Amino acid sequence: MIDTKNLTRKFGNLTAVDNVTLHVEKGEVFGFLGPNGAGKTTTVRMLCCLIGKTSGEAKIGDYTIDNENDCLKIRKMVGFLPENVGLYDSLSAYRNLDFYGQLYEVPENKRRENIERLLTLLGIWERREDAVGTFSKGTKQKIAIARALIHDPQVLFLDEPTANLDPEAAKTVRDFILELKKEKRTIFLNTHNLDEAERLCDRIAILKTKLIAVDSPKNLERSLYNRKTIVHLDNVSSLVVAAVQKLNAVKNLRTSDNKLILNIDDPEKDNPEVVRVIVQAGGNIQYVTELRSTLEDVYLKLIREASAQ
Amino acid sequence: MRLWKSWIVTKKDLSVFRKNKYVLYSLIAMPIILGVVLPVIFIFALNAQISSVQLTHDQLFAAVNQIVGLATMYFVLIPAILPSIIASYSFVGEKIEKSLEPLLATPTTDGELLLGKSLAAFIPCMAVTYIGAAISAIIIDFWSYTTPQIGTFLIPNPYWLLVIGVIAPLACIMSVEANIIVSSKVNDIRAAQQLGGLIVLPLVFVVIFASTSAQISTLLAIGVSAALAVADIALFYLSKATFQREEILTKWK
Numbered sequence: 001m002i003d004t005k006n007l008t009r010k011f012g013n014l015t016a017v018d019n020v021t022l023h024v025e026k027g028e029v030f031g032f033l034g035p036n037g038a039g040k041t042t043t044v045r046m047l048c049c050l051i052g053k054t055s056g057e058a059k060i061g062d063y064t065i066d067n068e069n070d071c072l073k074i075r076k077m078v079g080f081l082p083e084n085v086g087l088y089d090s091l092s093a094y095r096n097l098d099f100y101g102q103l104y105e106v107p108e109n110k111r112r113e114n115i116e117r118l119l120t121l122l123g124i125w126e127r128r129e130d131a132v133g134t135f136s137k138g139t140k141q142k143i144a145i146a147r148a149l150i151h152d153p154q155v156l157f158l159d160e161p162t163a164n165l166d167p168e169a170a171k172t173v174r175d176f177i178l179e180l181k182k183e184k185r186t187i188f189l190n191t192h193n194l195d196e197a198e199r200l201c202d203r204i205a206i207l208k209t210k211l212i213a214v215d216s217p218k219n220l221e222r223s224l225y226n227r228k229t230i231v232h233l234d235n236v237s238s239l240v241v242a243a244v245q246k247l248n249a250v251k252n253l254r255t256s257d258n259k260l261i262l263n264i265d266d267p268e269k270d271n272p273e274v275v276r277v278i279v280q281a282g283g284n285i286q287y288v289t290e291l292r293s294t295l296e297d298v299y300l301k302l303i304r305e306a307s308a309q
Numbered sequence: 310m311r312l313w314k315s316w317i318v319t320k321k322d323l324s325v326f327r328k329n330k331y332v333l334y335s336l337i338a339m340p341i342i343l344g345v346v347l348p349v350i351f352i353f354a355l356n357a358q359i360s361s362v363q364l365t366h367d368q369l370f371a372a373v374n375q376i377v378g379l380a381t382m383y384f385v386l387i388p389a390i391l392p393s394i395i396a397s398y399s400f401v402g403e404k405i406e407k408s409l410e411p412l413l414a415t416p417t418t419d420g421e422l423l424l425g426k427s428l429a430a431f432i433p434c435m436a437v438t439y440i441g442a443a444i445s446a447i448i449i450d451f452w453s454y455t456t457p458q459i460g461t462f463l464i465p466n467p468y469w470l471l472v473i474g475v476i477a478p479l480a481c482i483m484s485v486e487a488n489i490i491v492s493s494k495v496n497d498i499r500a501a502q503q504l505g506g507l508i509v510l511p512l513v514f515v516v517i518f519a520s521t522s523a524q525i526s527t528l529l530a531i532g533v534s535a536a537l538a539v540a541d542i543a544l545f546y547l548s549k550a551t552f553q554r555e556e557i558l559t560k561w562k
Contacts, residue, residue: 011559045558048414050410050413050414050554050555050558051554051555051558051559052555072416072418073416075414075415075416075417076416078414080410080411080414082407082410082411082414084407084410085407086406086407086408086409086410086411086412087406087408088321088325088406088408089406090324090325090328090329091321091324091325091328095324099317099321100411100415102317103314103317103318103412103415103416103417104415104416105416131328144411147411148411
């Protein structure tokens with residue numbers, strides 16, 4: 001649904017986005033992670049035809065971002081939530097959405113229906129005639145999301161949708177994104193909230209001007225260290241250690257206090273065998289855990305490496 | 310260009326302006342002061358002269374023509390000046406509300422957006438101009454008709470019709486376009502209004518020249534009006550050419 005090839009954007013001598021190549025499947029929630037100034041917003045602006053590219057290619061569906069006619073079609077098929085909500089404070093929530101519905105060429109009946117459905121879903125229907133200026137930040141953000149969805153877009157670009165929101169409002173917005181995910185919409189999510197990216201995204205790209213990594217949150221977490229299994233025993237005997245060392249699946253074994261720390265390629269397959277061998281050798285297992293790196297560990301490592309280059 | 314798209318933008322801007330007291334008061338104040346209060350003062354002054362000094366018929370009509378000329382001139386100055394207040398809000402206002410990015414993300418072309426914004430500034434400026442001109446005409450006509458030495462309606466006359474009907478809207482369009490160019494280039498309303506004010510100054514001279522030409526010769530006035538119309542079209546295309554979505558988005562402060 002979204003394809004870029006060596007997409008690059010320079011502002012004078014500054015390269016904001018450098019040779020970004022990525023592919024986002026239809027119905028996928030794709031997270032775009034990176035520090036401030038990494039080029040996330042610039043990438044989204046290029047993909048929404050708001051600013052031009054310096055070089056490379058990009059397509060949304062069948063349309064390229066180079067062509068003015070295609071750009072109008074792209075703008076019609078994508079919904080965009082910018083970092084700043086950008087609503088008209090003096091107008092009502094309904095009027096704000098109605099205005100955008102008209103610009104997106106949604107027929108009047110459908111527009112009314114969509115506004116009612118979205119505002120009801122977000123719990124704002126009762127306050128639809130209130131001026132947007134009277135709403136809290138969280139509510140304004142909800143209205144801005146409704147605006148991005150007013151024309152039932154196939155692709156949704158969300159730029160920091162929960163930034164500056166209190167935890168409750170952020171949760172509401174995240175839950176709403178999960179609802180959209182169920183509707184199989186393609187969502188391109190710019191964020192530096194790692195927890196949010198992990199919970200919402202099918203795949204994550206880490207960007208620092210260049211694309212550093214693209215993978216599912218799980219695979220990214222596994223990429224930093226090999227997966228380790230930790231077996232907590234009441235006592236680690238030499239018999240237990242010898243029995244475990246004999247297993248082919250165990251690549252590396254070390255002990256620490258009453259713990260066995262094992263490197264295993266496929267823990268889901270081999271852990272039951274490890275447990276059986278330990279029990280047979282007289283070991284008394286208290287519990288088995290997995291030691292894995294978090295997305296934050298991976299993110300920080302990759303960003304630091306990119307900064308050092 | 311899809312005019313209905315521009316009209317959507319116009320209607321939205323008009324709704325926003327209606328809720329902005331500063332814009333509303335500015336729109337109402339200038340026509341009242343220039344178009345109503347000043348002619349009334351002149352009429353009172355002339356009445357005092359008529360009752361205290363014996364004016365000849367020629368002197369009286371020269372004074373009356375001056376009042377009509379001034380009243381007409383004011384209503385060509387008003388649509389030239391007012392857009393500096395209202396049009397400066399068009400893009401800077403969007404920048405302040407940070408609403409320009411989602412607006413530019415809609416399937417609307419630059420021309421449609423600019424035309425919508427221009428109409429949103431043009432319509433209220435011309436509306437208050439015509440309302441003010443009508444009130445001013447009623448006041449002057451009432452006075453002239455009830456003054457025994459005159460005893461006739463002075464307005465509308467061909468000069469008044471040409472200036473109010475043709476030169477005033479052309480001046481308004483010119484001012485709107487110039488102010489929209491300024492508004493899309495700067496980041497705060499005060500800067501937009503100050504620069505807009507500077508742009509209006511030469512425009513005022515153009516407008517005074519155009520109005521004066523109407524007093525001299527109808528043919529000259531038609532020529533000047535045609536020149537104004539050409540300048541308006543050129544300014545619209547200039548505003549379209551200078552309207553850079555990218556510059557507006559990336560140079561926000």
